[in-house]
Amino acid sequence: MNIATDTRSRILAAAKPRFHSRSYANVGIQEICEGAGIQKGSFYHFFPSKRDLVMAVIDEFADEWANGFVAEAFDPALPPMERIDYLIDAAYFWQKSIKQVHGRMLGCIFGNLTLEVSTQDDILRAKLLAIFTRAKSRFSETLGQAVAAGTIAPLDTELTAEAMLAYLEGVILLAKAQNDPEVLYRLGPAIKTLRVELKTA
């Protein structure tokens, strides 16, 4: 069981940075096996297909985020709107450190995969959408508390949350186009100016 778990996690460890830094189609099973130091047949013992592998990779990234600085950012002890500042900061420093190590801005793997595969694979698309939906609810929860605290004027928390998530993904996209995490630093803070007003039903 331990050995099995070890091989499986070595596969994931080899796959994660490759999918993040290149693309789904550009990373082959064979290369991943070489990176993990195993044979291809062994790979297919743990993952029925390449798609299943990338789903596991998505889960690992999502867990890392959720338990890492996203958990720190959305700390209930912080004033609501400061959590958003914190999140932007964290994204900036993360991308910056990746660039320092790797030489390139890799961006958000969820966004990367979404634009690459979501027209070709509805199962992957659904998986990625679930990630975004969870992220959106973190934002909307925070916005709700900010409104309740009187920090910001009432607004449509659901739609504003979605708008903020979209903005964050868009900023990361433009930063990747420039291979420059400073774009995040310059544009990130404007996320708090986004507002979708309540429907005046």
Next chain:
Amino acid sequence: MNIATDTRSRILAAAKPRFHSRSYANVGIQEICEGAGIQKGSFYHFFPSKRDLVMAVIDEFADEWANGFVAEAFDPALPPMERIDYLIDAAYFWQKSIKQVHGRMLGCIFGNLTLEVSTQDDILRAKLLAIFTRAKSRFSETLGQAVAAGTIAPLDTELTAEAMLAYLEGVILLAKAQNDPEVLYRLGPAIKTLRVELKTA
């Protein structure tokens, strides 16, 4: 000359929808040749490499946009901020019509390609960045005129323009994740709430 031009444009006509609806890596030269009704050797007579093809495809899409509804949206006769409304509307209706025909939201080919290839090919990245830079200047020009007309309070037109472009790309990304152009309709108008204030130097 005519025949040559015809073959070349048939190649482009076959390549464009394929790159738009799938991805760079997922579309092969052979398939494009079949779509264009030619042999592979003929393809390489007109394009030295796959990268050169996709650069030509990018140019064609950029021209289409620039001469199509982007030109209409940024009509100097319109009040500045209405041009932005118009652009969002146009993007929405475009994606919606694509979905009706194709069954899927394809999103923005520039954004799609950026996230797929920009870590792997600096030449393509530079090409895509140039597209975004041009788009940004359309926004900043518009914002400058809106400020001059007193429609909006003074702000950092360059950074706000970049933020708006990022937001547009991000909204399209989320819409693609949901395979639903209505996301554009719901979130698009909030683009005008984005502001980056002037540095109080």
Next chain:
DNA sequence: CTTGCATTTTACCGATCGGTCAACTAGTAT
């Protein structure tokens, strides 16, 4: 009629793609 050039076809290159299969190893439970 011929030379020359652009275009096109056909066949081919080595490499890689995702995935399968049968044989083999090793540890565990009976």
Next chain:
DNA sequence: ATACTAGTTGACCGATCGGTAAAATGCAAG
């Protein structure tokens, strides 16, 4: 000791990848 099973290996599948080279075609100018 034996049977079972999880894990692993290495060889293999047909298909496709981007790209090349040489021969054939067609056309136009001299």
